[in-house]
Every structure is written in C-alpha cells, then in structure tokens.
Amino acid sequence: MLDAACAIMAGGAGTRFWPLSRFDRPKQLLALGGGDRSLLQLAWDRARALFPLERILVVTGERLVEAVAGQLPELPRSQILAEPVPRSTAPCIAWAAARVHREFGDVALAAVPSDQWIEGEAAYGAAFARAAALAREGWIVTFGIPPSRPETGFGYVQAGGALGDDAFAVARFLEKPDRERAERLIAAGDVFWNSGMFVFSTGRMLEEIRARLPETGRFAGAVVAAGTAGEARVVAERFAGCEAISIDYGVMERAERVAVVAARFAWSDVGSWDAVAERGEGEAEAASGGVLVLRRDAPGTWVRSVAAGRKVVAVVGVGDAIVVDTDDALLVCRRGASQDVRAVVEALKARGRGDVL
Amino acid sequence: MLDAACAIMAGGAGTRFWPLSRFDRPKQLLALGGGDRSLLQLAWDRARALFPLERILVVTGERLVEAVAGQLPELPRSQILAEPVPRSTAPCIAWAAARVHREFGDVALAAVPSDQWIEGEAAYGAAFARAAALAREGWIVTFGIPPSRPETGFGYVQAGGALGDDAFAVARFLEKPDRERAERLIAAGDVFWNSGMFVFSTGRMLEEIRARLPETGRFAGAVVAAGTAGEARVVAERFAGCEAISIDYGVMERAERVAVVAARFAWSDVGSWDAVAERGEGEAEAASGGVLVLRRDAPGTWVRSVAAGRKVVAVVGVGDAIVVDTDDALLVCRRGASQDVRAVVEALKARGRGDVL
Numbered sequence: 001m002l003d004a005a006c007a008i009m010a011g012g013a014g015t016r017f018w019p020l021s022r023f024d025r026p027k028q029l030l031a032l033g034g035g036d037r038s039l040l041q042l043a044w045d046r047a048r049a050l051f052p053l054e055r056i057l058v059v060t061g062e063r064l065v066e067a068v069a070g071q072l073p074e075l076p077r078s079q080i081l082a083e084p085v086p087r088s089t090a091p092c093i094a095w096a097a098a099r100v101h102r103e104f105g106d107v108a109l110a111a112v113p114s115d116q117w118i119e120g121e122a123a124y125g126a127a128f129a130r131a132a133a134l135a136r137e138g139w140i141v142t143f144g145i146p147p148s149r150p151e152t153g154f155g156y157v158q159a160g161g162a163l164g165d166d167a168f169a170v171a172r173f174l175e176k177p178d179r180e181r182a183e184r185l186i187a188a189g190d191v192f193w194n195s196g197m198f199v200f201s202t203g204r205m206l207e208e209i210r211a212r213l214p215e216t217g218r219f220a221g222a223v224v225a226a227g228t229a230g231e232a233r234v235v236a237e238r239f240a241g242c243e244a245i246s247i248d249y250g251v252m253e254r255a256e257r258v259a260v261v262a263a264r265f266a267w268s269d270v271g272s273w274d275a276v277a278e279r280g281e282g283e284a285e286a287a288s289g290g291v292l293v294l295r296r297d298a299p300g301t302w303v304r305s306v307a308a309g310r311k312v313v314a315v316v317g318v319g320d321a322i323v324v325d326t327d328d329a330l331l332v333c334r335r336g337a338s339q340d341v342r343a344v345v346e347a348l349k350a351r352g353r354g355d356v357l
Numbered sequence: 358m359l360d361a362a363c364a365i366m367a368g369g370a371g372t373r374f375w376p377l378s379r380f381d382r383p384k385q386l387l388a389l390g391g392g393d394r395s396l397l398q399l400a401w402d403r404a405r406a407l408f409p410l411e412r413i414l415v416v417t418g419e420r421l422v423e424a425v426a427g428q429l430p431e432l433p434r435s436q437i438l439a440e441p442v443p444r445s446t447a448p449c450i451a452w453a454a455a456r457v458h459r460e461f462g463d464v465a466l467a468a469v470p471s472d473q474w475i476e477g478e479a480a481y482g483a484a485f486a487r488a489a490a491l492a493r494e495g496w497i498v499t500f501g502i503p504p505s506r507p508e509t510g511f512g513y514v515q516a517g518g519a520l521g522d523d524a525f526a527v528a529r530f531l532e533k534p535d536r537e538r539a540e541r542l543i544a545a546g547d548v549f550w551n552s553g554m555f556v557f558s559t560g561r562m563l564e565e566i567r568a569r570l571p572e573t574g575r576f577a578g579a580v581v582a583a584g585t586a587g588e589a590r591v592v593a594e595r596f597a598g599c600e601a602i603s604i605d606y607g608v609m610e611r612a613e614r615v616a617v618v619a620a621r622f623a624w625s626d627v628g629s630w631d632a633v634a635e636r637g638e639g640e641a642e643a644a645s646g647g648v649l650v651l652r653r654d655a656p657g658t659w660v661r662s663v664a665a666g667r668k669v670v671a672v673v674g675v676g677d678a679i680v681v682d683t684d685d686a687l688l689v690c691r692r693g694a695s696q697d698v699r700a701v702v703e704a705l706k707a708r709g710r711g712d713v714l
Contacts, residue, residue, distance in 0.1 A: 292708070314698075315688075337674035340654075348651070
C-alpha cells in the first residue's frame with residue numbers, strides 16, 4: 001500500500017463508443033476492457049490494490065454520480081467529487097489536490113483516467129511507487145508509454161536526463177505529430193506517449209495551479225480553507241468559474257521539474273471500437289451476455305450485442321467489420337473506420353435523435 | 358372478372374428470409390414486395406381484381422391458418438383450406454380442384470403461389486384471361502417467364518407450336534440446368550422459366566390426378582363426393598396419405614396438351630434477400646417502419662429493421678451488405694451470399710435455438 005492518494009478522473013463524455021456509450025453512460029462506465037467490469041471498475045480495482053480506501057477519490061460529472069456510485073459500491077459517497085459543469089482536467093485535479101491536502105496534508109497524489117485499459121499489476125504498482133517517491137522529492141511525474149507505432153493521436157514526451165531506473169527529467173512535451181514526424185520521433189528513441197496519468201505532491205501542484213491558473217487557484221484555496229462543511233458551497237460558487245483547460249496545457253507543459261516514468265505495463269487508451277476489437281475482447285459468447293454469434297466466411301468480424309434477451313447475431317460473408325447492437329441502435333462499421341462513429345453521432349444530433357444518444 | 362376460380366397456394370415454409378421469416382411466419386406472410394402488404398396480401402389483391410370473391414381459395418398449413426386469416430380479413434374462413442401436413446403442390450391443387458369442381462362445376466381454376474412478386478396488373482389479367490380460355494379448351498396451362506439471365510435455380514419450359522398470341526404448346530419441361538446449358542437454352546430463344554402458376558379446368562386436372570397419382574386421386578374424389586359437411590373428415594382421414602409430389606413432377610411433365618402462356622408482366626420468385634435487395638425495396642426510412650438508417654461510405658448496403666421502437670441503424674464503411682435486424686436476431690450478410698442464410702438456420706437448429714427460428 002502506498003503512502004499516497006489517488007484521484008480517478010471519471011468525468012469523460014466521449015461519443016466514440018456509440019451505440020454502447022450514451023450521454024449518461026460514457027465510455028468509462030462500459031465493459032470495454034474484457035470481462036464484465038467497466039473500465040472505471042477496473043481503474044478502481046487497480047487503485048484499491050495500491051492506495052488506502054479512504055484516500056481514493058473519484059471525480060465525475062453530477063449527472064454520472066448515481067451511475068458511478070452504482071458501479072463502485074465500496075466507494076463512500078463523500079469521496080465522489082461531483083463537478084457541476086465540465087471544465088477539463090485542471091480544475092478536476094485542483095479540486096482533488098485541495099481535498100487531499102486539507103484532509104491528509106502534503107502527500108503524493110496520483111491522478112489517473114478512468115477510461116484506459118491496463119494490464120500488468122506488478123509493473124503498474126512499481127511505476128506508481130517510483131513516481132510517488134519522485135513526487136515527494138518535488139517532481140511532477142507523468143507516465144510515459146513506450147511507443148509501439150507512429151501514432152498521430154497522442155502527445156509525446158521527450159526524455160532528458162535519467163533519474164534512476166525508468167525515470168527521466170522531461171526535456172519537453174510534443175504536440176500530436178503528423179505521421180512523418182511521429183516516425184522520426186520513434187526512430188530517435190527518446191520519446192514516450194503521454195499517458196495522461198500523473199503523480200505529484202499536493203503542495204507542489206496547488207502552488208503550480210495558483211501560479212498559472214488564477215481562478216482555479218482561488219477555487220482550490222477556498223476548498224482547503226472551507227473545510228468539509230463548506231466545500232459544497234465553494235464548489236457551487238466557484239467551480240464553473242475555473243479555467244477550462246487540461247492539466248497538460250495548464251500546468252505540466254509550463255512547469256519545471258517534471259519527470260516521466262516509463263510504463264512497463266500494457267496500456268491502451270481504448271480510443272475507438274477498433275482498439276477494443278483489436279484485443280479481441282467481446283468475441284466469445286460468454287462476453288456477449290448470452291448472445292449467440294454465428295459466423296460464416298466472416299474473418300476478422302467482431303460482434304458485441306447488449307440487446308435484451310438471448311439475441312442471435314449471424315454474420316455471413318462480411319469480414320473485417322465491427323458490429324455493435326443494442327436495443328435501440330445498431331452499428332455496422334468497417335474495421336479501421338470506427339473514428340467515423342463520431343460523425344454518426346453528429347448526424348443523429350442534427351436529426352434530433354437524442355433518444356439514442 | 359374472369360369466369361374462373363383461383364387457389365392461392367400459401368403453404369410454403371422457407372428459411373431463406375431468416376431472421377424475418379420464422380417457422381410460424383414464412384416468406385409469404387412478409388412484406389417483401391415493397392410497401393406494407395405481405396406477398397400473400399399482394400397475391401390476394403391480384404386475385405381479387407380477377408376472380409369472384411367466393412371463388413378464391415387459400416390453401417395453407419394448419420399452423421398458418423390464423424396468420425392467413427389475420428392478413429386477409431375479407432376471406433371467408435370456409436375458403437381457407439388447411440392442410441394437416443405438408444404434401445407439396447399436387448395434393449394441394451387436387452383439394453382445391455375438387456372443392457371448386459364440387460361447388461362450381463367444371464370451371465377454369467388458376468393455382469398461383471403466394472410468395473412471388475409481380476408487377477403489371479393489366480398484363481397479368483390478360484395472361485390469365487388467355488390461359489382460362491385455353492383451359493376451357495382442355496389445355497393445362499403454365500405461365501412462362503421470358504428469361505432475363507441464365508438462371509440455374511429454375512426449371513425451364515420449351516415452347517412448341519404457337520397457339521395464338523403469346524401462347525404455345527409445351528414441347529417439353531427441362532430440369533434446372535447448369536450454367537452452360539442455361540446459356541445455350543437462352544440463346545436458342547424458345548424457352549421460358551417455369552413460374553409455378555397454372556390454369557386448368559377442374560375436370561381435366563382431376564382426371565389427370567386420378568390417372569397418375571392414385572392416392573391423391575381417391576382423396577380428390579372423396580372431397581367431391583363428401584359434400585361440404587363431410588369434407589373435413591375426408592381431409593383428416595386421407596390427406597396425409599396423398600403422394601407428396603409437386604404438380605410439376607406429378608402431372609404437368611407427364612401430361613398431354615400442356616400449354617405455356619408467356620408472361621408479359623414483371624415477375625420475381627423473391628428467392629433470397631439478394632432478390633429483395635436488388636429491387637431496392639425497404640431502403641427508405643418509411644419502408645423500415647420508422648427505423649432511421651444512416652450510411653457513411655456504405656454503397657449498396659441494404660437495411661431492413663423490424664425491431665420494436667424507433668431503432669437507429671448506422672452503417673459505416675461496409676458496402677454491398679444486407680442487414681436484417683429483428684428484436685431477437687440480427688443478420689449481416691454480403692450481397693450475393695444470402696443463399697447461405699439456410700446454413701445459418703441449420704446451425705441454429707443444431708444448437709437448439711428454436712426460439713429464433
């Protein structure tokens with residue numbers, strides 16, 4: 001167990017997993033990691049193995065509080081931080097840091113997304129232990145994923161001087177590159193994908209926020225000052241006024257003494273149906289909740305159905321497709337085209353079909 | 358109105374339109390002809406335009422009687438002939454011929470399938486008038502479809518001497534040919550597809566049946582002799598003992614004085630989902646019963662959904678496919694592969710999934 005706290009960031013509202021994801025059931029609440037547990041529940045399981053229960057917070061949107069509480073029955077309600085409006089990750093982390101700082105003092109705090117897929121518990125635990133130690137020395141730590149392909153959808157972190165095993169001072173953050181630049185970066189060998197997982201001491205982070213994001217800094221200071229009884233009022237009065245900016249742009253990329261710890265665990269941002277299908281998750285009958293999938297001459301076609309009852313899905317002669325079926329919406333998508341699901345969602349919005357969004 | 362009777366043969370039990378077709382809802386009960394009316398209802402509409410109501414019979418299986426009656430509210434119950442067991446078309450036609458012969462004497466009777474698609478009412482009516490006239494001269498008449506492609510799934514009829522406009526004595530019936538032979542037949546120019554629609558006088562047909570199919574002949578004779586009151590008992594006692602054989606094999610191909618009338622109307626046997634999709638039926642939102650279909654980069658993909666509610670179907674990057682969605686089963690099939698739907702049905706049988714068959 002680490003002498004540290006953890007904030008699971010569960011406020012996301014993506015549309016890329018339509019028709020399974022909906023306005024009130026975003027990606028992190030879906031079982032996209034294999035098995036029956038949602039990505040949020042898997043993030044919770046990982047946190048529970050490393051952090052004391054009373055030091056694990058979940059930050060989410062007000063409209064998702066009931067769903068989050070339903071999925072995490074072990075989580076005390078007081079440890080759910082319900083954002084009244086979405087304001088990206090900087091205000092989210094500011095609130096969590098302020099709460100932890102007030103209750104536990106200047107300790108290491110991990111801020112982790114709730115919608116990623118991770119495998120390799122031992123390596124995960126070791127990375128957080130390393131990062132927490134660096135955080136206590138005053139570093140803000142990001143986890144870097146050793147790149148396996150010239151991905152153009154992620155930001156990159158360039159490593160500078162080594163800080164011991166698998167840790168480096170960050171030389172600089174790099175915006176999402178084009179394909180050619182991504183290939184050059186990977187060839188150079190000193191870059192990581194920016195995972196969006198961070199560890200820092202609450203004192204250092206609150207200082208950085210105060211220095212760089214004045215409204216968010218005032219909000220965080222008020223949370224610390226208000227005490228447990230006054231926190232809700234501070235949130236109601238001040239959260240919406242915080243700068244809507246990611247912690248990456250707002251703090252990390254402008255701060256000194258930022259480190260990167262190399263992730264030696266398997267990681268995916270679960271960015272689209274393609275990413276889920278690539279892992280083959282959900283192929284088996286069992287994973288489809290009693291749905292029977294029959295294929296004839298349909299290599300590479302991946303099926304997920306959550307329709308009520310014991311639905312049968314038969315695929316004949318259509319390969320390399322992704323089929324996602326629910327009671328009120330069906331998606332049939334070519335593998336490799338699942339980024340276009342956003343456009344489908346936009347088209348549905350334009351047609352006033354909020355009932356299936 | 359023709360001075361003739363009509364028997365609509367509605368006993369079929371195909372599996373090629375799964376998942377829309379089911380054991381108790383076969384092809385003829387489905388709206389596969391465009392619009393909301395089933396193929397059976399469209400056959401009924403055609404018959405109603407040509408034959409007196411009291412001379413139109415529907416022959417079907419016992420298990421389909423309620424469904425047939427539900428779709429044809431105008432049809433008196435006494436004009437539904439419910440076969441206790443399936444015995445192909447010869448006993449079906451024998452029963453209809455005997456019933457009509459008993460009630461209306463030796464008149465022309467048209468026997469038509471309930472599961473074909475036809476367009477061109479005037480030409481259809483003219484063909485039946487021509488055929489009824491030939492039937493009254495003692496000919497057994499089949500309708501021949503001028504072939505539009507070297508189809509290997511149909512039997513062919515070779516025309517002999519002309520019998521006036523669009524009518525010929527049949528030289529011979531030809532079994533389903535292979536591709537090469539089909540091409541030669543079409544090149545020769547004197548063949549038609551055998552449509553499965555017939556017209557004959559009841560006296561002539563009952564004679565033929567008596568001569569060639571002894572059990573069926575005895576059954577038909579008993580129906581005539583029994584009168585209205587005794588018919589049900591005759592059917593219960595004798596129908597199952599009839600030769601299970603098609604009228605083509607059992608009578609037509611062995612009889613003298615058989616004529617073919619060329620069909621000048623549009624015709625399809627609606628043999629598979631491909632045949633339905635080729636006509637583009639069911640493409641529009643309206644035809645899908647309120648279902649919204651969104652396509653992106655999906656040329657040639659055809660969607661039919663009968664799922665409850667206002668389901669949305671989105672197809673992204675998957676072209677030339679057939680998608681059929683119901684509440685308990687979903688088919689995604691490559692165009693051109695819809696014959697394989699039978700194999701899916703067999704696989705479901707083997708897995709004991711009668712609930713979706």
